[in-house]
Amino acid sequence: MSAYDVESGDQLHPGDPVTVDRYTTRARLNHWITAISLVLLALSGLALFHPSLFFLTGLFGGGQMTRMIHPWIGVVLFVSFFALFVRFWRANLWRSVDLTWLARLGAVLGNHEERLPEVGKYNAGQKLVFWSMSALIVALISSGLVIWDQYFFSYSTLEQKQIAVLIHSIAAIMAICVWIVHVYAAIWVRGTIRAMTRGSVTGGWAWKHHRKWLKELVTGKTKHGRTQAVP
Amino acid sequence: MAFEFELPPPPTENVTSNLGEADWVRRSASSVPPPSRQLTPVAKLIDVSKCIGCKACQSACMQWNDLRQPIGVNVGAYDNPSDLTPESLTVMRFTEWVNPQTNNLEWLIRKDGCMHCADPGCLKACPAPGAIVQYSNGIVDFVHENCIGCGYCIKGCPFNIPRISPVDHKAYKCTLCSDRVAVGQGPACAKACPTHAIVFGTKEEMTKHAQERITDLKSRGYENAGLYDPPGVGGTHVMYVLHHADQPQIYADLPKDPRISPIVQLWKGVTKYAGLTAIAAFAAFGFLHHLVQGPNRVTREDEQNAKRLTEGSTS
Numbered sequence: 001m002s003a004y005d006v007e008s009g010d011q012l013h014p015g016d017p018v019t020v021d022r023y024t025t026r027a028r029l030n031h032w033i034t035a036i037s038l039v040l041l042a043l044s045g046l047a048l049f050h051p052s053l054f055f056l057t058g059l060f061g062g063g064q065m066t067r068m069i070h071p072w073i074g075v076v077l078f079v080s081f082f083a084l085f086v087r088f089w090r091a092n093l094w095r096s097v098d099l100t101w102l103a104r105l106g107a108v109l110g111n112h113e114e115r116l117p118e119v120g121k122y123n124a125g126q127k128l129v130f131w132s133m134s135a136l137i138v139a140l141i142s143s144g145l146v147i148w149d150q151y152f153f154s155y156s157t158l159e160q161k162q163i164a165v166l167i168h169s170i171a172a173i174m175a176i177c178v179w180i181v182h183v184y185a186a187i188w189v190r191g192t193i194r195a196m197t198r199g200s201v202t203g204g205w206a207w208k209h210h211r212k213w214l215k216e217l218v219t220g221k222t223k224h225g226r227t228q229a230v231p
Numbered sequence: 232m233a234f235e236f237e238l239p240p241p242p243t244e245n246v247t248s249n250l251g252e253a254d255w256v257r258r259s260a261s262s263v264p265p266p267s268r269q270l271t272p273v274a275k276l277i278d279v280s281k282c283i284g285c286k287a288c289q290s291a292c293m294q295w296n297d298l299r300q301p302i303g304v305n306v307g308a309y310d311n312p313s314d315l316t317p318e319s320l321t322v323m324r325f326t327e328w329v330n331p332q333t334n335n336l337e338w339l340i341r342k343d344g345c346m347h348c349a350d351p352g353c354l355k356a357c358p359a360p361g362a363i364v365q366y367s368n369g370i371v372d373f374v375h376e377n378c379i380g381c382g383y384c385i386k387g388c389p390f391n392i393p394r395i396s397p398v399d400h401k402a403y404k405c406t407l408c409s410d411r412v413a414v415g416q417g418p419a420c421a422k423a424c425p426t427h428a429i430v431f432g433t434k435e436e437m438t439k440h441a442q443e444r445i446t447d448l449k450s451r452g453y454e455n456a457g458l459y460d461p462p463g464v465g466g467t468h469v470m471y472v473l474h475h476a477d478q479p480q481i482y483a484d485l486p487k488d489p490r491i492s493p494i495v496q497l498w499k500g501v502t503k504y505a506g507l508t509a510i511a512a513f514a515a516f517g518f519l520h521h522l523v524q525g526p527n528r529v530t531r532e533d534e535q536n537a538k539r540l541t542e543g544s545t546s
Contacts, residue, residue: 014541017534048358048381050503051260063359063379064400109520111527149382149395162386162494169498173506177513184517189527203537204529218540 018203
């Protein structure tokens with residue numbers, strides 16, 4: 001079976017406990033630039049979305065500054081997320097096992113992982129987060145350019161701008177909801193956050209949540225010799 | 232005989248403003264206490280049939296508001312500048328229209344600018360608290376120190392009026408000379424108009440005056456003459472007498488039935504509330520789920536299994 005889920009940099013370190021490298025330093029940097037941009041965008045965007053949140057413009061130096069800086073952070077996010085997309089898309093391709101996993105969402109939420117099929121580097125939930133975020137960011141950057149009046153005012157009609165601002169706000173709300181799912185899952189499933197801070201997870205975490213990925217790493221290692229994996 | 236709606240001469244003594252924050256009935260992205268007094272609604276009536284296109288109104292507007300329109304280019308029409316700008320809060324729009332019934336060429340000249348809607352789309356779209364206000368006399372005004380330059384007012388306006396200044400990134404439009412009205416004067420454009428095509432007074436007076444004008448126009452063969460005071464935006468405090476009121480769009484695309492776009496209503500209405508509710512619901516779900524189910528922890532057994540698997544492959 002092809003090791004479709006194993007990305008470059010994923011590596012096994014036997015020991016007690018076993019640790020598994022999940023994200024390279026570059027991938028983590030890439031992730032956190034995206035994360036910081038997304039949080040800043042959400043804060044500055046929400047400030048202009050609802051009057052009760054207008055006070056958030058204070059974080060950016062006032063209304064004028066918020067209006068000016070928001071689209072530029074959007075550009076940073078888009079470029080950064082694009083790099084992340086190129087990095088992660090292959091391991092996020094949809095597999096038949098994902099449907100089975102998703103059909104047993106009750107077991108997922110009930111912490112009954114023994115009732116779920118073994119999954120690779122990403123489970124169906126993570127893949128949905130990945131793909132919905134990808135789609136939403138495309139919607140956000142394209143509608144955002146249409147309403148970036150300082151540079152692109154003359155490229156669209158007023159009606160197109162009205163539609164764009166509606167799409168932009170709805171897509172932003174959806175992206176924030178997806179972000180909440182993403183952050184909550186990382187908190188709820190203990191041992192996850194270290195994957196994005198230190199870059200590695202424990203073998204037990206991989207065994208419990210991404211057994212197929214762990215098995216592929218193990219078999220892959222025997223296939224290519226185990227010299228580099230032994231400490 | 233003196234003209235009935237002649238504006239008063241400039242005051243020679245100190246004046247005090249009779250229009251202030253206490254007269255606000257609406258304030259963008261915020262609320263105001265109901266005003267203690269109701270000012271008489273005012274209106275500017277623009278009689279298109281009387282306009283000679285001299286642009287004295289444009290000059291007066293620039294002079295009073297101390298604005299200087301940079302020299303532009305000739306676009307092959309009398310419109311100068313060719314569109315509203317942050318420096319030109321009013322613009323004469325010239326249309327050469329062939330009346331299909333008489334086969335006559337009619338030169339339609341419409342003074343464009345803010346209509347001061349009773350239901351202002353700009354104010355409803357504005358996200359900055361206090362950047363747009365509406366007075367109880369009907370004037371809709373921009374408060375520039377609160378403007379953030381986002382351009383939402385342009386998207387909300389059914390008449391495409393506000394313009395963002397590339398210099399200070401703030402939105403500009405006709406104020407109906409609120410500063411002049413505050414001291415009992417009329418708008419500068421009305422003061423300057425040599426044919427009384429622009430008249431200013433109470434909305435009631437102006438509506439009555441318009442009816443006289445319409446009667447006159449009808450007697451001269453303009454059977455579709457009428458008043459433009461579109462109900463879709465709750466009526467306006469700038470009104471037109473049109474000789475062809477049945478087809479306002481011939482006057483440089485004056486909308487026939489202007490209203491705040493349903494897309495804008497959707498954006499500023501249900502999306503705003505449903506959006507925050509959705510975000511709160513997702514956050515609440517996470518919180519409750521953690522409360523009920525608790526964390527998903529890796530057990531010692533999982534670690535042992537991982538170790539066995541790894542070692543199994545190495546032996």
